[in-house]
Amino acid sequence: MIIGHSSALNFGDHVNDLIAARSQMAVSLAFHIIFAVIGIAMPVLMVIAERRWQRTGEPVYLDLAKRWARGTAVLFAVGAVSGTVLSFELGLLWPRFMQLAGPIIGMPFSLEGFAFFTEAIFLGIYLYGWERVPPRAHLAAGALVAVSGSASGIFVVIANAWMNTPIGFTLANGMFTSVDPIAAMGTPAAFPQALHMILAAFAATGIGVAGIHAFLLVRGRTNPLHRAALTIGLIVGAPAAVLQPFAGDIAARFVARRQPVKLAAMEALYETRAGAPLTFGPGIRIPRGLSLLAFHDPNAIVRGLDRVPRDEWPNVPLVHLSFDVMVAFGTYLALVSLWAGWQVLRKRDLHTQRRLLWALAVAAPCGFIAIEAGWMVTELGRQPWVIYGILKTADAVTPMPGLVVPFTVITLVYCALALIVTRVLYTQIVQ
Amino acid sequence: MTLAGSLAAIILVALTAYALLGGADFGGGVWHLLASGPRKHEQRRLIAHAIAPVWEANHVWLILAIVLLFTCFSPAFARVAVTLHVPLTLMLLGIVLRGSGFVFQSYGGKGERTFALASLLTPLLLGVSVGAIASGSVRDVTGEEFVHGYIRPWFTPFALAVGFFALACFAFLAAVYLTLEARNRELQEDFRRRAIFAGVAVFAIAAIGLLLSPQAPLVQRGLLATSRAAALHVVPAIAALTAFWALWRRRYRIARIAAAAQVALILWGWGLSQYPYLVPPDLTIANTAAPRATLELALVALLAGAIVLFPSLFYLFKVFKAGSDSVR
Numbered sequence: 001m002i003i004g005h006s007s008a009l010n011f012g013d014h015v016n017d018l019i020a021a022r023s024q025m026a027v028s029l030a031f032h033i034i035f036a037v038i039g040i041a042m043p044v045l046m047v048i049a050e051r052r053w054q055r056t057g058e059p060v061y062l063d064l065a066k067r068w069a070r071g072t073a074v075l076f077a078v079g080a081v082s083g084t085v086l087s088f089e090l091g092l093l094w095p096r097f098m099q100l101a102g103p104i105i106g107m108p109f110s111l112e113g114f115a116f117f118t119e120a121i122f123l124g125i126y127l128y129g130w131e132r133v134p135p136r137a138h139l140a141a142g143a144l145v146a147v148s149g150s151a152s153g154i155f156v157v158i159a160n161a162w163m164n165t166p167i168g169f170t171l172a173n174g175m176f177t178s179v180d181p182i183a184a185m186g187t188p189a190a191f192p193q194a195l196h197m198i199l200a201a202f203a204a205t206g207i208g209v210a211g212i213h214a215f216l217l218v219r220g221r222t223n224p225l226h227r228a229a230l231t232i233g234l235i236v237g238a239p240a241a242v243l244q245p246f247a248g249d250i251a252a253r254f255v256a257r258r259q260p261v262k263l264a265a266m267e268a269l270y271e272t273r274a275g276a277p278l279t280f281g282p283g284i285r286i287p288r289g290l291s292l293l294a295f296h297d298p299n300a301i302v303r304g305l306d307r308v309p310r311d312e313w314p315n316v317p318l319v320h321l322s323f324d325v326m327v328a329f330g331t332y333l334a335l336v337s338l339w340a341g342w343q344v345l346r347k348r349d350l351h352t353q354r355r356l357l358w359a360l361a362v363a364a365p366c367g368f369i370a371i372e373a374g375w376m377v378t379e380l381g382r383q384p385w386v387i388y389g390i391l392k393t394a395d396a397v398t399p400m401p402g403l404v405v406p407f408t409v410i411t412l413v414y415c416a417l418a419l420i421v422t423r424v425l426y427t428q429i430v431q
Numbered sequence: 432m433t434l435a436g437s438l439a440a441i442i443l444v445a446l447t448a449y450a451l452l453g454g455a456d457f458g459g460g461v462w463h464l465l466a467s468g469p470r471k472h473e474q475r476r477l478i479a480h481a482i483a484p485v486w487e488a489n490h491v492w493l494i495l496a497i498v499l500l501f502t503c504f505s506p507a508f509a510r511v512a513v514t515l516h517v518p519l520t521l522m523l524l525g526i527v528l529r530g531s532g533f534v535f536q537s538y539g540g541k542g543e544r545t546f547a548l549a550s551l552l553t554p555l556l557l558g559v560s561v562g563a564i565a566s567g568s569v570r571d572v573t574g575e576e577f578v579h580g581y582i583r584p585w586f587t588p589f590a591l592a593v594g595f596f597a598l599a600c601f602a603f604l605a606a607v608y609l610t611l612e613a614r615n616r617e618l619q620e621d622f623r624r625r626a627i628f629a630g631v632a633v634f635a636i637a638a639i640g641l642l643l644s645p646q647a648p649l650v651q652r653g654l655l656a657t658s659r660a661a662a663l664h665v666v667p668a669i670a671a672l673t674a675f676w677a678l679w680r681r682r683y684r685i686a687r688i689a690a691a692a693q694v695a696l697i698l699w700g701w702g703l704s705q706y707p708y709l710v711p712p713d714l715t716i717a718n719t720a721a722p723r724a725t726l727e728l729a730l731v732a733l734l735a736g737a738i739v740l741f742p743s744l745f746y747l748f749k750v751f752k753a754g755s756d757s758v759r
């Protein structure tokens with residue numbers, strides 16, 4: 001297990017293959033995450049709807065649960081196959097990373113494997129067992145799908161957190177000795193990332209559902225189904241969206257301490273300074289804002305990019321832009337959620353408030369965009385490292401030549417799948 | 432057996448479960464493609480009905496095998512992933528297209544053909560990959576040019592024969608299982624005939640594989656020369672003959688057990704004949720095993736997982752598969 005390798009290929013080919021591999025990984029993950037977050041949160045919505053049906057006997061809730069279940073079946077299947085692709089791609093694209101890290105991060109992946117099993121088993125029972133199992137068992141199956149969905153999300157994010165803040169081993173001559181997988185799972189980034197990710201899944205999916213049905217309501221379909229869906233979507237999404245900036249703040253403070261280069265890139269801070277300002281886009285600056293946010297001290301010293309050699313910088317403009325996009329969309333989601341909550345407190349009927357409904361409709365895709373942007377921050381901000389400070393991405397890539405070919409094929413297949421899924425869902429749910 | 436050896440055995444168990452359960456789902460796709468005769472539509476409906484609730488759970492066995500491989504024997508995983516990049520990527524495409532094709536057709540979209548064609552691709556390439564590993568050609572190819580390093584190791588008559596063998600085995604399993612799922616006698620007869628036909632194909636391809644086995648010296652030695660040979664030949668052969676007999680006599684429950692045993696024993700024969708190598712010619716269980724701490728934890732996780740898994744799986748199959756043998 002030696003880090004670094006001398007490729008017989010010439011340098012230019014290696015760079016192209018590396019870019020293709022990174023792009024393929026990015027496309028595969030960006031595709032999978034959409035289905036994954038829906039797979040985490042949608043079972044919760046279905047279970048709430050089914051529970052309401054069992055309690056009130058109102059058929060609209062049963063109708064809703066069944067429609068959602070049909071949509072989830074399609075999304076879950078695409079999530080499962082795209083996740084399988086990822087498990088293989090970790091080796092197909094980054095064999096040297098997996099060879100080194102497998103014994104350490106294999107643990108969360110193994111636990112995730114069992115979470116997948118329970119998820120798939122009980123989803124099968126939930127989707128196809130309406131007539132075959134008693135109502136309570138059916139509801140319990142749904143609840144188990146929801147629990148194992150969250151568990152699989154948490155485990156895989158722990159593996160990713162370890163790449164950001166690797167611990168649980170000693171490194172000698174490019175080899176890991178005295179490996180401690182349990183300590184590795186307690187990596188400092190695990191808690192903030194997992195918390196932020198699970199909230200993200202609930203916020204994006206809940207508000208997404210609420211937004212779609214809000215749109216249909218404003219467009220004049222005053223069908224009770226849409227009202228019920230809007231309410232349940234908000235129950236799941238709004239609290240998460242309000243909490244998310246706080247979770248993001250926790251994440252940011254961990255990044256500030258553990259991954260200073262990523263923080264500097266997120267904030268486009270080129271020079272180390274005390275009382276660092278907060279920058280939005282190219283123009284807006286809040287004096288001392290960054291020191292305050294990252295360390296809760298207006299005069300704290302924030303390390304800038306000048307502390308690391310140029311060839312160890314991530315892509316600063318892209319990381320900074322992604323971070324701003326996430327924060328902007330996150331702020332919008334939190335505000336809309338607070339607004340909805342305020343209306344509920346004032347005992348207003350949400351379903352007739354056209355301006356709120358429009359705001360929710362606009363919010364529908366925002367959580368998903370924030371998730372993609374957030375992962376860009378995490379992953380691009382870690383470059384050029386795949387294991388922060390230990391293994392460079394360039395040294396992890398497979399020696400296989402011609403990687404643009406699989407990259408192109410995977411991208412085309414996923415584009416086609418995205419189109420078809422959209423069409424199938426449209427016919428399933430909306431009509 | 433050593434700790435590492437036990438984990439290698441568990442990986443083989445997971446692969447076996449994948450072949451017996453997930454493999455049969457792919458075999459269902461083959462019979463979807465080959466559906467014919469007056470009951471063409473009923474055949475297809477039966478296949479879809481049998482696969483729908485279980486294929487995702489069945490599929491997780493493959494993921495479990497892969498995850499255990501990279502946790503416990505990461506250099507072997509890395510080697511396979513590098514040298515077999517091309518067939519594995521094609522296999523993944525098959526998995527993606529099969530799964531999504533299947534749900535799209537189930538939920539009102541098109542996708543039947545994709546589902547059926549992709550069901551051919553995946554078993555074929557899975558078999559090719561196994562064949563390449565068994566023939567000892569999955570070497571370290573770093574720095575070699577494309578055709579020599581990344582095509583030759585698996586594009587061999589032997590590996591291709593194993594590919595077709597896997598396809599035939601999966602189709603055989605599916606047909607045998609479907610005899611028990613069928614709701615009426617005509618449909619049952621349809622799949623009985625298909626099972627016998629596929630069983631003959633399995634035999635024919637196995638014979639070809641045996642002729643080609645000089646290309647896989649380890650397997651050949653295991654099959655022909657060592658003391659294990661007798662057991663490795665005779666036991667699967669008994670299972671196979673039992674399966675034929677049972678199909679002939681319409682004893683479908685016995686046929687199911689015998690067919691599953693036959694395929695499982697073939698996989699175990701492969702494992703035993705290349706023991707202690709994971710990826711011959713050079714990677715063994717011992718020289719690729721992760722540190723002890725990892726192996727111990729993996730075993731604990733497996734035990735804990737099994738406590739959750741087996742009752743759940745049992746429940747799943749009880750809900751959907753019990754009572755399906757309604758035709759006596």
Ligand code: HDD
Nearest residue numbers: 193197200245248249251252327330367370371374375378
């Ligand atoms: C609904 C989605 C969503 C929303 C509204 C936000 N985020 Fe986020 N963020 C994510 C979804 C997300 C994510 C996709 O889930 C990430 C990627 C990796 C991770 O753990 O979470 C992430 C990562 C991430 C990171 C990097 C963590 C790391 O690399 O270790 C930071 C510092 C923040 N976020 C901070 C924030 C702040 C201050 C927000 C204020 C509004 C915010 N996020 C809103």
Ligand code: HEM
Nearest residue numbers: 035036039040076079080083084086087116120149153156
């Ligand atoms: C390298 C990264 C990843 C790998 C290797 C991976 C692997 C997988 C695999 C193999 C499956 C299929 C399971 C099945 O058959 O049921 C899957 C599904 C799933 N993954 Fe991922 N995954 C990754 C990233 C993520 C992330 C970041 C999340 C969430 C936060 C996530 C959450 C899920 C969930 C909830 C499912 C269930 C299927 C669904 O709901 O569609 N995964 N993943």
Ligand code: HEM
Nearest residue numbers: 022025026029030033156157159160375379380385386393
């Ligand atoms: C699902 C949400 C995720 C998204 C959208 C995402 C996004 C990305 C992107 C954009 C890259 C390319 C970065 C670059 O090379 O410039 C990347 C690389 C990578 N990601 Fe993630 N990521 C996600 C989750 C994960 C998780 C959970 C893991 C592991 C457990 C992971 C492991 C990797 C690895 C190994 C690479 C390649 C090496 C590297 O570029 O550092 N990712 N990901």
